[in-house]
Amino acid sequence: GAGVSQSPRYKVAKRGQDVALRCDPISGHVSLFWYQQALGQGPEFLTYFQNEAQLDKSGLPSDRFFAERPEGSVSTLKIQRTQQEDSAVYLCASSPGTGGLETQYFGPGTRLLVL
Amino acid sequence: GENVEQHPSTLSVQEGDSAVIKCTYSDSASNYFPWYKQELGKRPQLIIDIRSNVGEKKDQRIAVTLNKTAKHFSLHITETQPEDSAVYFCAASGSNYQLIWGAGTKLIIKP
Numbered sequence: 001g002a003g004v005s006q007s008p009r010y011k012v013a014k015r016g017q018d019v020a021l022r023c024d025p026i027s028g029h030v031s032l033f034w035y036q037q038a039l040g041q042g043p044e045f046l047t048y049f050q051n052e053a054q055l056d057k058s059g060l061p062s063d064r065f066f067a068e069r070p071e072g073s074v075s076t077l078k079i080q081r082t083q084q085e086d087s088a089v090y091l092c093a094s095s096p097g098t099g100g101l102e103t104q105y106f107g108p109g110t111r112l113l114v115l
Numbered sequence: 116g117e118n119v120e121q122h123p124s125t126l127s128v129q130e131g132d133s134a135v136i137k138c139t140y141s142d143s144a145s146n147y148f149p150w151y152k153q154e155l156g157k158r159p160q161l162i163i164d165i166r167s168n169v170g171e172k173k174d175q176r177i178a179v180t181l182n183k184t185a186k187h188f189s190l191h192i193t194e195t196q197p198e199d200s201a202v203y204f205c206a207a208s209g210s211n212y213q214l215i216w217g218a219g220t221k222l223i224i225k226p
Contacts, residue, residue: 004158031212042121042204042216043159056213091158100212101147101166106158 002026004107006092012113013082021077021110025094032075033104034067035091043091049075050098082114117142117209121217129225134195136220138205139187145215147208148181148188153219154201162203163190192222200224 005024013019025032031050035043036059045059051072060067064083069075079086089111093104118141128134140148149164165172165179165188172179176195181188192199202221206214 033213035214040219042206042219043214045209045213045215048213056210059213095212098212100208102212103149103161103164104214106151106160108158 004092004094004105006090006107006110008110009108010111010113012115014115015084016081017114018078018080019082019112021079021090021112023075023077023092023094023107025073025075025092026096026105027073028096029094029105030072030097031095031102031104032069033093033095034075034077035093036061037089037091037109039088046077046090079112082112084114087112087114117145117207117215119205119207119215119217121205121220123220124218125221125223127223127225128195130195130197132195134190134192134199134222136190136203136205136222137187138189138207138217139185140207140215141186142207142209143183143186145207145209148179149206149214150179150190151204151206152201153204159204195222195224197224197226 034046037043048056049069064080066078089109091109092107095102146167151159153159178191205217209215
C-alpha cells in the first residue's frame with residue numbers, strides 16, 4: 001500500500017517568506033509526528049498529533065512554527081517569516097495507533113533551503 | 116528529558132566483517148528502541164527494533180541487544196555487504212511516543 005508522502009520534496013524560500021509543508025500519512029494511522037533533520041544530524045522531534053489533537057508541540061523551535069491536522073489525516077507544517085537557520089529536511093512519520101512501542105513510518109522529507 | 120548518545124560517528128569495515136554500533140540513553144522510562152538506516156537523500160527506514168522486555172533480537176544478519184540496567188543498546192551487522200553502507204541511527208522512546216535520536220553512524224563497507 002501507499003506509504004507516507006510529503007510535498008513539496010524541495011522548497012527554496014527567501015528569508016522572510018512563509019512556507020507550508022504537507023504530509024499525507026498512511027491511511028488510517030492515528031499518530032503523526034514531525035521531525036526536523038539538519039545536515040549530518042539525527043532527526044529532532046517537533047510535534048505530535050493523535051488524530052486531530054496536537055498533544056505535544058514542545059519541539060517547535062519558535063512561535064513562527066505552526067502545525068495542524070484538522071481532519072485527523074493530512075497534516076501541514078507552516079513556517080512563518082523563514083530564517084536561514086530553518087534550512088533543514090522536515091520529516092513526517094505516522095504510526096497505526098497510540099502506543100509508544102509502535103513503529104514509526106517515515107515520509108521522504110521536504111528539503112527546505114532558506115536563502 | 117531523554118538524551119541518546121551514539122558511537123562511533125564513522126565506522127569503516129571490510130566487506131564480510133562484522134560492524135557494531137553502540138548507543139546509550141538517559142531516561143530509564145524509555146521502553147522502545149528502534150534502529151533506522153538512512154541512505155543519502157532518502158527517508159529513514161526501520162531495520163530492527165527492540166522493546167524493553169526483550170534482551171536480544173535477531174533478523175538474519177542484523178541483531179540488537181539491550182541492557183536496561185546499564186541503559187545501553189547495540190546494533191550488530193554480520194557478514195557486511197556493500198549495500199549496508201549508509202547512516203544508521205539509534206533512537207529511544209521519549210514522552211508522548213516521540214523518538215529521541217542519536218547523532219548517527221556513517222557505516223562504510225570497504226570492498
